[in-house]
Amino acid sequence: MKSAVFLVSLFACSAFGAERHATNGFSRAPYVQLATHESIFVVWRTERKCEPVLRVGSSPQKLDREVRGADILTRQATTNKVKLPPGVFKLHSAPEGTYQYEAKITGLRPDTQYYYAVFDGDKRLTGRDPSFHFRTHPVPGTHRPMRFWVVGDSGTGREHQSGVHSAMTDWTKRENRPLDFYLHVGDMAYSRGRDVEFQTRFFEMYEPTLRNVVCWASMGNHEGATSKGTNGVGPYYDAYICPTRGEAGGLASGLEAFYSFDYGRAHFICLDSHDLDRRPTGMMAQWLKADLEYTQQDWIFAYFHHPPYTKGSHDSDREKQLIEMRTHIMPILESGGVDVVLTGHSHIYERSMLMDGAYATPTVAENVILDDGDGDPKGDGPYRKSAGIHPNEGAVQIVAGHGGTTVRRKGTMPVMKKIIVEHGSVLIDIDGDTLTGIMLNKYGERRDLFSIVKRGQVTPARLATPWQPPKWAPEKKPDGDDPGTEPPEDFYIVIEKHAKWHYLAGEHPGTNWMKPEYSVNNWPEGEAGFGFGDNDDRTVLSNMNSNYTTVYIRRNFEVEQADTVAEIGLIVSYDDAFIAYLNGKEVVRTGVGIGSGRNAKNIKRHNAGGRYNYFAFKDFEKHLRDGVNVIAIEGHNKDLESSDFTLDPYLILED
Amino acid sequence: MRRLLQKETNMANSRSLQICAIALFASVSVIAHDSPEHEIEALNNKIAATGATAELLARRATEWRALGKYDQASQDLQKALLIKSNSIPLILEYASVEMERGGVCAATGVIEYGLTRAQETEKAPLQMMMAEVLERTGVHDKALAECEKAMAGAEPQLEWHLTRARLMCRLGRHAQAATTLQAAYEKTPNVVLEIEWIEAMIDAGQYGKALERLVKYTERGRWRSAWLIRRARAELGLNRPAAAQAGLTAALAELEHRINPAKLDTTLLADRAMAHLLRGDRDAAAKDLDRIRGPLKAHLPGSTLARLERLFRDSL
Numbered sequence: 001m002k003s004a005v006f007l008v009s010l011f012a013c014s015a016f017g018a019e020r021h022a023t024n025g026f027s028r029a030p031y032v033q034l035a036t037h038e039s040i041f042v043v044w045r046t047e048r049k050c051e052p053v054l055r056v057g058s059s060p061q062k063l064d065r066e067v068r069g070a071d072i073l074t075r076q077a078t079t080n081k082v083k084l085p086p087g088v089f090k091l092h093s094a095p096e097g098t099y100q101y102e103a104k105i106t107g108l109r110p111d112t113q114y115y116y117a118v119f120d121g122d123k124r125l126t127g128r129d130p131s132f133h134f135r136t137h138p139v140p141g142t143h144r145p146m147r148f149w150v151v152g153d154s155g156t157g158r159e160h161q162s163g164v165h166s167a168m169t170d171w172t173k174r175e176n177r178p179l180d181f182y183l184h185v186g187d188m189a190y191s192r193g194r195d196v197e198f199q200t201r202f203f204e205m206y207e208p209t210l211r212n213v214v215c216w217a218s219m220g221n222h223e224g225a226t227s228k229g230t231n232g233v234g235p236y237y238d239a240y241i242c243p244t245r246g247e248a249g250g251l252a253s254g255l256e257a258f259y260s261f262d263y264g265r266a267h268f269i270c271l272d273s274h275d276l277d278r279r280p281t282g283m284m285a286q287w288l289k290a291d292l293e294y295t296q297q298d299w300i301f302a303y304f305h306h307p308p309y310t311k312g313s314h315d316s317d318r319e320k321q322l323i324e325m326r327t328h329i330m331p332i333l334e335s336g337g338v339d340v341v342l343t344g345h346s347h348i349y350e351r352s353m354l355m356d357g358a359y360a361t362p363t364v365a366e367n368v369i370l371d372d373g374d375g376d377p378k379g380d381g382p383y384r385k386s387a388g389i390h391p392n393e394g395a396v397q398i399v400a401g402h403g404g405t406t407v408r409r410k411g412t413m414p415v416m417k418k419i420i421v422e423h424g425s426v427l428i429d430i431d432g433d434t435l436t437g438i439m440l441n442k443y444g445e446r447r448d449l450f451s452i453v454k455r456g457q458v459t460p461a462r463l464a465t466p467w468q469p470p471k472w473a474p475e476k477k478p479d480g481d482d483p484g485t486e487p488p489e490d491f492y493i494v495i496e497k498h499a500k501w502h503y504l505a506g507e508h509p510g511t512n513w514m515k516p517e518y519s520v521n522n523w524p525e526g527e528a529g530f531g532f533g534d535n536d537d538r539t540v541l542s543n544m545n546s547n548y549t550t551v552y553i554r555r556n557f558e559v560e561q562a563d564t565v566a567e568i569g570l571i572v573s574y575d576d577a578f579i580a581y582l583n584g585k586e587v588v589r590t591g592v593g594i595g596s597g598r599n600a601k602n603i604k605r606h607n608a609g610g611r612y613n614y615f616a617f618k619d620f621e622k623h624l625r626d627g628v629n630v631i632a633i634e635g636h637n638k639d640l641e642s643s644d645f646t647l648d649p650y651l652i653l654e655d
Numbered sequence: 656m657r658r659l660l661q662k663e664t665n666m667a668n669s670r671s672l673q674i675c676a677i678a679l680f681a682s683v684s685v686i687a688h689d690s691p692e693h694e695i696e697a698l699n700n701k702i703a704a705t706g707a708t709a710e711l712l713a714r715r716a717t718e719w720r721a722l723g724k725y726d727q728a729s730q731d732l733q734k735a736l737l738i739k740s741n742s743i744p745l746i747l748e749y750a751s752v753e754m755e756r757g758g759v760c761a762a763t764g765v766i767e768y769g770l771t772r773a774q775e776t777e778k779a780p781l782q783m784m785m786a787e788v789l790e791r792t793g794v795h796d797k798a799l800a801e802c803e804k805a806m807a808g809a810e811p812q813l814e815w816h817l818t819r820a821r822l823m824c825r826l827g828r829h830a831q832a833a834t835t836l837q838a839a840y841e842k843t844p845n846v847v848l849e850i851e852w853i854e855a856m857i858d859a860g861q862y863g864k865a866l867e868r869l870v871k872y873t874e875r876g877r878w879r880s881a882w883l884i885r886r887a888r889a890e891l892g893l894n895r896p897a898a899a900q901a902g903l904t905a906a907l908a909e910l911e912h913r914i915n916p917a918k919l920d921t922t923l924l925a926d927r928a929m930a931h932l933l934r935g936d937r938d939a940a941a942k943d944l945d946r947i948r949g950p951l952k953a954h955l956p957g958s959t960l961a962r963l964e965r966l967f968r969d970s971l
Contacts (some may be wrong), residue, residue, distance in 0.1 A: 087830040113899070154803035206752055230812050238944060245844050253846030254813050280921065280954040283814050286847045289922055314690050320721050335920040336878075392915045410690070621705040 024125040025050070027098055028203055030118050030132065031210035033241040035181070037110035040214075041241050042118065045100045049076075050120035054103035060115045060130040065105060066186035073102040075238070082443050089126075091228065093195040093235040093650035102241060111138040128260045135180070136335055140249045140262035141296065143432065147177055148263075150303070150426040152185035152344025153220070154403030160423045161404030163442035165206060170444050174433070177429075178212045180263065185344035185400055186220025186274070186305030188490050191566075191654075196234040202239075208471055216242075216270060220305040220344065224274040229257030240453030242270070251291045258284050260291050266299035266430060271329065273306035273343075278324040285332055293338030298388055298454065299430060301332050303342040307399045309363055311411035312348025312421075317362040325372040327359050337389035339435070339452060342426070349420040349439050351448055351465065354383040354394035357416055365414040367620075369466035370394040373451030374417055374496050387433060388456045393460050396450065398437070400426045406486060412472045418448045419469060449455070467549035487614040488567050488654035494557050495631065495651035498538055500525045501553040508598045509552055515584035520554050529573060529648025530635065535611065536573070536646060544645055547650065548636040550597065551647060554630060564655045569616035569629035572634065572649040575608040576642065580649075581632040582624060587617035592636055603638045608646040691718040709739035709899060713748065725756035743769060743777045752782055763788050779809030786818060790957075795825040813845055820851055821958040829859035851958065853885055858962070862892035873902075878913065880906035882924050887933050899933065906930050921954035926965060930968055940967060 028045035035041075042054050052072045055063035075091035076084055077098040084090060089395060091100050108114065114132045118125045126132050138144045149168055154161045172178050189197035203210065217240050219227060227234025242256035249262025250269070257272035269291060276284050292300070306327035309316050316322035324343075331339065342594075354375070358368035365372075371394065373380025385393045397415070407421045424441040433455050439448035463473055502523040504513075512518050526539030531549055541551065559565065570580055572587060577591025579600070586596075593602020617623075635647035698715040705711075712735035719728035732749040739745060746769035753762035766788065769781045782805035789798035799822040806815055816839035824831035836852035848869070856865040866889045872882040883906040887899040910927045914920065928943035944967060947955060 170857060230814075231810075246846075251846040252844040252849075254843040254848070281956045283817060283845075283847050284772060286956060287845070290846045290850065290881075293881060294872070294876040297876050318722060320723050323723075331920045331954075332922070334918070335915060335923060357915065359918060391913045392918070408689070440801070538908070619704045621701065655752070 007651045015517055017577065020138040021161040021280065025120065026125060028100070028199060029207050029211065030126060031203065032134045032212065032247060034243060035134065035137050035214045037139045038108050039104060039106040039397050040134055040136060042103045042105070042116055043100065043241065044118055045098055047098060050098055052101040053119035054105060054116060055119065056105050056114050056116045058112070058114060063117055065114060067103045067105055075102070084405070091238055092233050093238050096196070100238065108136045110136055111142070111144065112136050124279060129655065131208070132159050134630065138264050140264070142264050144264040145431040145538050146264050146266065147429045148433050149179050149182040149513070150185065150342050150428065151182070151403035153187040153347055153401040153405050155188040155190045155197065155201040155222070156404045157205060157235060157353070158404065160442060161205055162425050163401050164425050165209070167440050167442050167444040168427065169209065171427065171440055180207070181213050182209065182215045183218045183268070183303050183342060184215050185303050185342055186218050187222045187344060187401070187405070188217065188220065189235070190222050190405065192225040193235055194226055198235050198239050211378045216268065218270045218304050219257065219272055219274055221274050222519045229255065229275045232256050251287065258287065260295070262297055263299050265430050266301060267295040269300070269302045271302065271304040273304040273325050278321065278328050280328050280332065283460035285328060288329070289332050291335070292332065296396070299435065300336065300338045300389060301340050302338050305343060307343035307397070308341070309348055309352060309358065309397050309413050309415055310346035310348070310352060310399050311409065311413040312346030312399060312401060313408040314346040314411065315410055316413070323361055326363070327361070330359055334395060335391045337391050337393070338395045339385070340428070340437070341395055341397045343399050344403070346399050346401045347405055348399060349402045349418070349422065349424060349448070350399040350413060350416045351439070351450065352397040352415045353417045353544060354396060354491050355415050356392045356394045356460065363413060363415060365466050365468050366460045367464055369415065369463045370460045372463055377451050382434070382453045383552055384458050385454045387454050387456060393458065395651040398426060409472065409599040412469050413522055414468045416469055420447050422447065437492040461508065485507065485614055485616060486654060487569065487571060491654045493650060494653050495555055497650040498527050499525055499555065499610065499650065501555045503530055503539065505544065505553040506548045508550065511597065512584070513552060514581035523554070528650070529646055531575070531644065531646040531648070534575070534608065534642030534646060536608065536648070541645065544637070546640050549640055549642070550600070551635045551645070551646065552632070553635070556628050556630055556631045557651060559626060559629055560623060565620070566654045567616055568620050568624065568651070568653040570651055571612050571614050573608045573610070573612045573646055574606065574648070575644055575646040576606045577603045577636045578639045578647060579634050580617070582617055582620060583588070583630055585623045587620060587623065589614040590615065597634060600636050603636050606636045691721040694718045707734060707738070709735040709742065709745065712738070713745055716748065718750070720752060729756070732794050732884050741772045743773050743781070745778055746772070747784065754784070754788065759788055759791055779805040781810070783815055785819065786822070790822060795822050798822050799826065800955050813843060813848065815850060817851060817885065819857060824855060824958060825961060830861070833861060845861045852964065857885065857888050857892065860892060861888040865889045878909060880909040880930070883908060884926055884930050884933065889927055891933060903934050919946070919951065921951040924951065925955055925959050928963055929966070931968055932963070937970055
């Protein structure tokens with residue numbers, strides 16, 4: 001797809017992850033997939049054909065095992081018209097000419113750390129540092145402490161996502177206890193799960209982690225826009241290698257959309273809650289029942305995208321996929337003895353009490369809570385279940401849709417013990433009969449802790465009137481002062497901050513000044529922001545105070561394909577008011593009561609205060625055109641005596 | 656690379672700016688990634704501004720569907736089809752919405768319309784949907800014919816093999832079902848295909864082969880009742896009642912432990928009905944079957960219920 005943005009001015013930056021990924025000819029840096037106790041895949045991409053070689057060994061200096069050439073599965077991105085050479089498979093969604101190499105190394109020792117390097121023939125592509133390493137799984141059924149990370153709804157490529165990731169890496173470093181693997185509960189590549197979005201919003205963001213530990217993924221609805229579970233085609237399925245034959249533990253599913261794997265004494269089940277039949281009569285549910293019956297591990301985790309219980313940005317009492325996961329899938333999971341259910345989709349952290357049998361709509365807490373404590377060993381005590389796996393002894397539900405995108409809350413789900421509207425992720429440790437889960441926010445603070453102990457024989461009892469979280473009402477937006485909305489998840493900057501604009505100050509232009517045909521060649525140019533009096537201006541209007549109240553600014557920008565633009569708007573710091581025009585049509589008005597230009601009236605006071613607000617353009621679809629467009633803004637001060645003025649905009653769009 | 660640079664710019668700006676007000680007042684979203692209601696609101700605005708396109712209407716229909724509002728979804732899809740009348744994905748979506756709200760006749764009409772518009776290579780999913788409609792109305796032979804056409808015309812999805820086998824079994828063609836399921840399983844291993852293959856073998860009287868196939872599941876696995884019941888069926892077929900009874904006793908003990916009377920798992924109830932039936936306890940089986948035939952019916956694969964009903968009838 002062509003980008004909507006044709007002309008984008010750039011300025012210096014130090015983007016997270018940018019230096020790491022594109023080095024040494026990789027278009028996607030090496031990452032590990034589908035680990036078992038005796039094998040693993042290393043996957044990487046290049047922009048041109050190479051002679052792929054993977055070397056593996058027990059130390060960085062002794063890479064004495066090798067896979068090369070035809071033993072490495074090669075995929076190539078190409079048009080349908082080009083016939084692929086024998087032995088080369090189709091890479092469905094990557095830029096044409098991209099090669100993906102999937103090297104499986106077998107015969108490894110269980111629970112052992114190995115180092116690896118990727119070569120193009122004799123040329124080493126990965127660095128010589130020892131950071132390229134992985135650890136094989138323990139033999140299924142082996143008692144071994146384990147740690148895994150859970151993150152969801154992260155794929156924005158923005159600072160919340162990187163903050164959440166850094167918080168986890170800092171925490172594990174501080175504890176000197178690395179991850180054994182990682183679960184992603186979906187929505188990892190906003191907004192449509194396209195290949196480029198996977199690259200920039202997933203692989204580059206998590207690259208240092210992905211090179212060492214396997215991300216076992218479940219598909220979110222945003223990946224579902226471009227990938228299909230029924231046939232396993234799309235960028236999501238290009239990116240992941242999932243077990244379809246029961247090769248990592250569990251039973252064969254035949255599809256990468258749902259699968260299971262073992263780690264030590266724990267069994268993990270991934271489901272596709274997005275685009276497969278969720279009914280108990282469907283193949284996925286039948287597979288789930290068989291898989292649950294077959295596993296002999298002591299812990300069972302299920303993970304998928306759509307939460308059975310939530311009142312975050314989504315409502316599980318109203319939405320079909322969420323209701324179906326609760327009414328159709330949860331009974332199978334709970335009669336199969338599931339311990340923890342991990343989901344996302346709803347942009348919030350919610351963690352339940354120990355619960356069972358809450359299949360009704362709407363969800364109520366009465367008679368479905370088995371332990372209404374907080375699960376904290378230092379608080380109300382851990383949740384207790386019998387040793388091993390037993391049906392309907394209770395599960396903890398965790399909604400971890402707070403990994404990067406904007407967090408939100410709609411209400412109160414009565415089965416939840418913790419409801420936290422912050423960005424973060426979940427770390428789970430298992431040591432013998434004890435599970436400990438924590439929620440880390442993006443600042444590295446532990447915001448929740450619960451524990452499950454499976455020991456002896458426990459007889460669960462349902463609580464008729466369990467504790468319930470307090471009712472919640474949305475905060476009321478204060479009147480007046482700060483209008484605006486939230487910017488898109490994934491935007492491109494069309495006119496950057498501090499760009500040069502034509503401006504007119506101290507006089508009024510003709511009435512058609514905002515129209516494209518109006519010439520502003522005789523207006524001076526200045527860098528945004530424009531203003532005086534508050535030390536935040538680049539173009540200082542030193543004579544404005546007491547002399548005039550209105551400033552006009554204009555600038556051209558180009559859009560290649562207007563019909564691909566989902567949203568366009570201004571991020572602006574302003575004092576006191578402004579009206580914005582797109583190609584001569586008013587698209588934003590804030591703080592100006594009536595009229596415009598010299599006739600503007602009822603100006604409301606607004607203090608910029610160093611803040612930037614976002615204003616989406618209304619009806620932009622009618623006015624935005626392919627090629628050159630004109631943005632014009634008139635800024636107003638409330639009166640001549642105002643002590644300051646600010647107009648500091650930049651323009652963004654989402655395609 | 657251009658994308659990457661744009662993203663870098665984006666991130667750098669995100670870090671360097673303090674959009675405090677935005678964070679504080681993030682109560683209104685004007686973009687995707689939110690609840691269906693928000694999505695519908697945004698799509699309403701977009702449609703009002705730009706006029707309706709097939710894509711926008713289809714997106715809104717998806718959101719209506721997520722809220723279980725099938726009438727609105729259906730209306731949007733109808734409108735979308737007026738704009739893009741040859742779109743097979745739209746036709747499939749429209750037909751499945753009609754199916755979901757129980758409009759079998761309407762679904763049939765939509766599928767027939769689609770079949771007149773589709774290229775040969777596009778017909779398979781429509782034919783499979785037609786098979787599903789026909790199966791629902793009990794016309795199994797025609798359903799199977801549609802299914803066969805679809806599977807000949809395109810690479811079958813895994814579920815299609817199950818549908819075909821189920822229809823074959825409904826028509827008493829158990830051996831044929833076993834053969835096709837075996838072929839499907841050998842091409843793409845999947846335990847659900849394997850289970851149905853084993854069941855079809857037992858139904859076809861291929862008891863020895865079925866026993867060989869299922870033994871690994873009765874020897875390993877935490878909960879084995881379903882497999883013990885299948886084994887008992889095969890053993891009864893081989894006239895080994897004692898072995899069968901031992902397995903059934905163990906299966907029933909396990910099921911009593913697993914069935915939660917307050918929150919019934921229908922598949923476990925069906926397993927118990929089958930175990931009772933094979934033990935000759937027709938009354939106990941009838942009790943479970945009666946419960947399954949009620950509202951729980953929708954929670955049981957059609958092939959399982961059909962098999963139970965058939966064996967129940969045969970036990971008279």
